[in-house]
Amino acid sequence: MNAGDLGLVLIPLLAVAAPLLARGIRPVVRVPIIVFELVLGILAGPAVLGWVEPTGILEKLSDFGLALLFFVAGSEIDFRAVAGRPLARASIGWVISVVLGLVIGFALAPGEGMVVIAIALSSTALGTLMPILRDAKETDTPFGRAVTVIGATGEFLPLIAISLFLSTRTTPLATAVLLAFVVLAGLALFMAHRVPHGRLHDFVRATLHTSDQFGVRFVLLLVAALVGLSVMLDLDMLLGAFVAGAIWRIIMARAPKKDAEAMETKIEAIAFGFLVPIFFLYTGVNFDLEALVTSSSAMLMLPLFLGALLVLRGSTAQLSAPPGATAKDRTALGLLAATGLPIIVAVTAIGVDHDMIDTGTAAALVGAGMLSVLLFPLIGMLVRGDAARLVDPKLVRDIPQGEL
Template sequence: MEHLDTAIVLIPLIAVIAPLAARAIGPWLRVPVVVFELALGIVVGPSVLGWVGPSAFVDVLSEFGLAMLFFVAGTEIEFAALRERSGRRAIGGWLISIALGVAVGLLVAPGLGAVVIGIALASTALGTLLPILRDAGELRTPLGRAVGALGAVGEFGPLVAISILLGSHRPGVATVVLAAFVLISAGAIWYALKAPQGALHRFVNATLHTSGQLAVRIVMLILTALVALSIVLDLDMLLGAFAAGIVWRLLMRDADAHDREAVESKVEAIAFGFLVPLFFIYTGVTFDLASLLDDPRLLAMVPLALLVLLAVRGLPSALAAPQGSDRKTTAAVVLLGATGLPIIVAVTAIGVDEGLISSGLASVLVGAGMLSVLLFPLIGMALHGDRVPSTTVRVDDEV
């Protein structure tokens, strides 16, 4: 109860301090807000001050935050980009990454432990990169579309791998279960594409500024329904969250642009104003810094793991660079493609819970993910060059 009492106050306080800190240093250095959330979570957590500790209640809210992060990522998927040259090459690059990642994992851990490491190393944090690209005016440019394709494959691919290889079912059974989930999700997507949505859009518009808030309620229904379905089928819940984002995007594709933006702003307010920062802060609180500090070898492995992440995920990402890209743009694609954290947190937690990898190794991988979020987008966008002034910092961004 003591940890819960302090968490109720300190986590919202950190959620307010983090964007203010990012804005304060924005004129000199554009540091993603998530970096402050993670760092401050570590500071108030058991590893440093001990003001906030693990809590079952906050842990559940944190899981909702992670699900919401993947829901938002699903709403940003550009299917057209996946059919383009960059999209096809992004798929090929991810297959190379997962093969290299598992090969690296076999050097460190046996059996399924190597799979956990491989999945972690083959991930790309689309939900973390999207606000960076949006702020830099790159979301719809060739660079943005290439990184969007990399992120979509780098999140969906690991989720499928987790569901098939790390679930309680045998791989063959897991594939059948996954196919059942895909069929059900495809049915929802078909409905979103084919069924007339005019009445829904009118009802959504009528309740945008009332206590009804139908759009937000439908979002939460789709999200919880597909997450619950994935849990019932013993798949990773993030697969359901990702699919829910895709379904919602298709439901609203023909809505009036002004109304669609209004709905998106409300959903982002829930996601980036409450649930997503809670996930990142709690990740910092539960980060096992003590294991790294107690063992100098583990601490030394963090920068090494960062370089491995760059090699395993970043270099194959160069395949998806826009055609005719110069060296700086290609380098930016490599760095952005190697930016990973949410999948790393999720898959290493599964690995530790199942006894496949040690808590110390999980901390090394999560630490490398934290560094990738701090360094790679910063360097990558600097190499490519922002389209907007670097002093422009949106307070609500969760990068």
């Protein structure tokens, strides 16, 4: 069995090992499972042990996982809650981030390369943060809503920038194509909001526990249709996935709560139980460690990019801090806002494919993104959280109150 075939067995094995390792150290500290998926992918990949090689099948499954990650992010955002001033402030923060990122990019890679660097440094991995916020019971708190709106702008606006400035088309044509997509997506959102969904809800309910599973099939069709539209218009596929999630949220908004929760569980099972882990594991497998460690300039850029993520996104995130936020809240908010990886992976791949940046710069950016995922959410939730969120609740109950 070659390394490519072995990967089809080892990837599921590593996907099972990751939560076991995460649960194993949870009595000490809650480390996001993504940390283990990335590290295990690097260890099993060509960079270290060479047990898993990049293959076409794994790449496609990874792409599906990334699309579902953005779908789930789009489906979890309550746009009515973040519209208005929160969205405006987060958008201003993103614009400041990308302008400062252009300055850094110009110093390192003048030309189109600086746009790649700026977009990468202006991103926030909302899809990565949402499971962490959910596990910490923070999604409905002012802090969680602030992270959500920062993540929404830091995930959606970079996709717009990629479509406008890194497209193979001229900028005016790219703008026209993007506007066409916005019009079509807006029409779909309008229809989802206005058209009655009673029969759809009834059919979803009737097939929840049968082999028909219409709701799951409808979601997959929705994702495929919007992703296909994005690809057909030569836009980033993640735009379509994100919008598909927003449409699905609208469709299920008026469904019975029990049915909506059942569907959410099924979608999360497919996403976080199957495809999303493949994306993070494959990101580790595909990481060009050699390009990083053999280039002194890339090694120097890695901490620079990591620090730039923290400074650019962490400082501008303060514009979205909820009223009455403490210093700990602001620190945690900045750390979570500086967490970026999916957009960085996507934009650096475009940059390398079109010779905008070299492989060393791409490896340094992806490496910084991986370190941000490894470190920032963990430190942020340590700063933000209390003992009950950071250690096993059973152990907390066994500790005398004076020792907490």
